[in-house]
Amino acid sequence: MRRFFAALLLSLLAFSGLAATDSLAASNRAAIDSGFREFLEKSVWPAARAKGVPRGVFEAAFSGVKPNLDLPDLALPGEAAPVPETNFQAEFQSPAAYFAESKLAPVVTRGRQMMAQYSGVLDRIERETGVPGAIIVAIWGRESGFGAAKIPYNAFEVLGTKAYLSRRKDFFFDELVAALQIVADGHLKVGEMRSSWAGALGQPQFMPTKFLKYATDFDGDGRRDIWSSAPDTLASIGRYLADAGWERGRDWGFEANVPSRISCAEEGPDRRREISRFVAQGVTRVSGRDFPPNELSKPGNILMPAGRYGPAFIATPNFYVIKAYNNSDLYALFVGHAADRMRGGRAFEGGWVANKGLTRGDVARLQTALQKQGYDVGGADGLAGFKTRRSIGAWQEKNGRAATCWPSADLKNLMR
Known part of the structure; x- marks a missing residue:
């Protein structure tokens, strides 16, 4: 009987502890929600109003919206914002996994079909921007599976949460105000504003400020529709890359044999030199072909996105234009390589070592x-x-x- 009462006492204490924890969690949640509403009224609304957003749009956007504390890269009030232990974006995880053929092949196969289907549109975009159609299509495929990917989040919940709680509050604040402008300008209704977990919109996955700057009406229907119009989507991507500095007539880069006597510590776009100088040091293309004559006198740099655990490349400035779309070496390389293969190129010659690395x-x-x-x-x-x-x-x-x-x-x- 004594054991029974002891066990009962322990269970009651444990229950009271859980109740206290739940009560504290509820209290913290209530404080966060209250602070969020104050943030919206005192910070977001004045900025939105200054951009011409009507009060009705503002109220509709945030009706019933609360911070989504399950989103990554958040720092709750009163807490420090440490670097997270986990990489949530595939672009910053294992190169071997990122370039798995199971991920590349579907983009290449479907991309070839899309290039054929929209050849006229892509030719016109390339004439106007200088950006090759294959590069544009590869980005389209990587970002949204050529428009097939489901985009699950409420954009105002995501952008509002991140403007209030993320490690990059100023960045997301501007994006939140821009999202309100998109609705105020009549591009979408509040309920149609769906985004990725990072707040990106539509088939090209533009952040709202990028939509306002680059979205293009290319099919002539009077709307900049990056949600359901393939021509508008493709032209918007091309305009983005052209504005980022795409050099007409140049490739993005070449897979290369970089001799061990050239240190991998020589990598980087700030260490560019004429490609002919790399050739003089013994750098060759893995394909066995020479570097194109028009590239030899132009600048390039060593690129080793997995160090000596993966293939090496000579990258041109256009590689970094692709990277401006998504700030990841792996992303830019995926796009460039997929585009090459859409045009008949081969798979990587060098293998990616399955090195798990660190958190x-x-x-x-x-x-x-x-x-x-x-x-x-x-x-x-x-x-x-x-x-x-x-x-x-x-x-x-x-x-x-x-x-x-x-x-x-x-x-x-x-x-x-």
């Missing part, structure tokens, strides 16, 4: 350690961009290790 938090701590030793890693954001990769390579060479230019568990342990 995003691990990479951020590694970046911080490198910064303390004077290396420029481009910021401790947990993403292994070219500055981080080449800093790793430079550290490895300085410390008598083979340069891989890629974060790894053993490197993390060495730098503790």
Whole structure:
């Protein structure tokens, strides 16, 4: 009997603890919701009103909307905003997984069909912008599966939450106001404003400010319709890339054999030189063909998006125009490579080593350690961009290790 009462007491204490926790969670949630409504009224509404957004649009957009605390990269009030341990975007995860043939092949196959179906539209866009149709179609395929992908989120819930709670509040604040402008201008109704978890809209997955700047009426119906019009979608992507600086008549890059005597720490667009100089150092194309004559006197740079654990490339400035669309080396490479294959090119010659690497938090701590030793890693954001990769390579060479230019568990342990 004594054991029974002891167990009963423990269960009551546990229940009261859970009740207290639930009560605290409810209290915090209520405070967040209240703060969100105040933020909308005191910050968002004045900015929206200044852009000509009617009060009715504002009220309809946020009717019943509360912060979605399940979204990634949030920092609750009173909490620090640490770098998340997990990479939520595929573009910043494993290169081997990102370039799996099961992901590439469907984009290439369907992309060829889309290029044939919209050949006239794409030819006209290329004449006007200089951007090849295959590049545009590859972006369309990667962003929304050529318009087939479901876009599940309420854009105002996503953008409102991120403007209030994300690590990049100012960025999302501007995007939120732009989303209100889109409705105020009559492009969509409030209920039609669906987005990705990051707030991107339509088939080209434009952020709202990009819609206002680049969305194009190409089918002549009087609407800039990136939700259901393929011509408008394709032309909008082309306009975006042209404005970002696409160089007419140049390729995006070439898969290359980069000899081991050329350090992977030499990677980066800020270390461009004439492609002929790389050729003089022994860099060749994996295809066995020469670099095009018109490219030899023009600038390029080494690109090793997985360090020595994957293929190497000579990238042209157009690679970084694609990257302006989505700030990821893997994304830009996927688009360029898929476009090549749509036009009859071959798969990568070099393989991607299935190197799991580290968590995003691990990479951020590694970046911080490198910064303390004077290396420029481009910021401790947990993403292994070219500055981080080449800093790793430079550290490895300085410390008598083979340069891989890629974060790894053993490197993390060495730098503790």
